[in-house]
Amino acid sequence: MKRLFLIALPWFVFVLTGVALAEDTEATFELPVGTMTLQAPQDTEYKATLSPVTFPHSLHFSYSCQECHHTWDGNSPIKSCGTSGCHENFWAPKPGQADVSDNNIKSMVGAFHQVCRDCHRNEADQQKAAGSKNIVTGPVACTGCHPDPHSKVVNSDESLSIPMGIITIEAPEEVEATRGPVGFPHGLHLKFACKECHHDWDGESEVEPCDACHSETEPAGTRSIKDEANQMYFLAAYHNNCLTCHRDINRKRRAAMAQEDINKADIPKATPLNCSGCHSSS
Structure with a gap:
């Protein structure tokens, strides 16, 4: 039986206050900092077999927000990746089944693995090509993100107000x-x-x-x-x-x-x- 991989559903939404107009210096949005736990929703068709992912959001601020939130317009609230019309299908269809997504958008599982794991791989490849002997990047192996035994659920409630x-x-x-x-x-x-x-x-x-x-x-x-x-x-x-x-x-x-x-x-x-x-x- 093919092993099912756990991928997480983001729990957070970036909150915007005001509108980022040229004359408006008070518009802000709340940027979550610290660590958040990404875990599979309870009502999915298949039960996850791997542990939740402890995601260090703050460690990723050396990347553009739109590297991950790729449809964000820089002004509206950032929506969950599983929002209707986005990666709303958590699991990929079984072999031989048609993709139930009308616009062929990747499943949540596929989207997270592509963004996270492939980025880690690309960084490692770039460092190797540059001749680096000490490769510093995120994990690629399953247990690097999905530890066994399961890690504790940690969700930081801290945020910073970012001017818009x-x-x-x-x-x-x-x-x-x-x-x-x-x-x-x-x-x-x-x-x-x-x-x-x-x-x-x-x-x-x-x-x-x-x-x-x-x-x-x-x-x-x-x-x-x-x-x-x-x-x-x-x-x-x-x-x-x-x-x-x-x-x-x-x-x-x-x-x-x-x-x-x-x-x-x-x-x-x-x-x-x-x-x-x-x-x-x-």
Whole structure:
């Protein structure tokens, strides 16, 4: 008899408050942090034979939310993977049976294994290709996620309020700024991993402002933002992080536009590179 694999049904929903409009700086959503237990629903046709999965949600904040929540628009509440019209069929059909899903969407079991296990495998392959001797990634074997004996059910009830609207970034008070503040659309950047910008964040503590670390108000080396001596200089930190990412996106945009059969929806939007594109006039 073929062994049935346990895959979990997410218990959480991200809660959004307000609407992420350009003028709305108070819109937030609650991001669950810590650990959650993913387990099979009780009313499935077949009984699960493997234990629930203890999923460390916070350890995955180095990835974009949309790596897993792939249909999320970045604004609406995040729905359960088993929502009607998504991966609502928990088990895959038996051999010879037609897929009961009208739009041929993978079963919950298949979707979780593809997203989690295949991602772990791909990471291991990339590290091996780069010549790494110490492979650091998530488990691939069944018992790596489904331990025996069964692990305890652990669901953290902690969350962080994440701003969805515009965050105004201003120079420190002691600096006489020559340009206006930056209206940063935080909600539009949720398609990127949190740690792309908050690179020292542990995934659970309150996120500190960038100038809590990059607190130097004068360059330590030359005036160049590329000078390694200026890593803690607030101006260099912002410009290096933002402009480097924007240039990369614009390169991808040009490459996409050069393709003849590209879907317009798949073309990245242009990002600002000049001063007036980010800094207000006041």
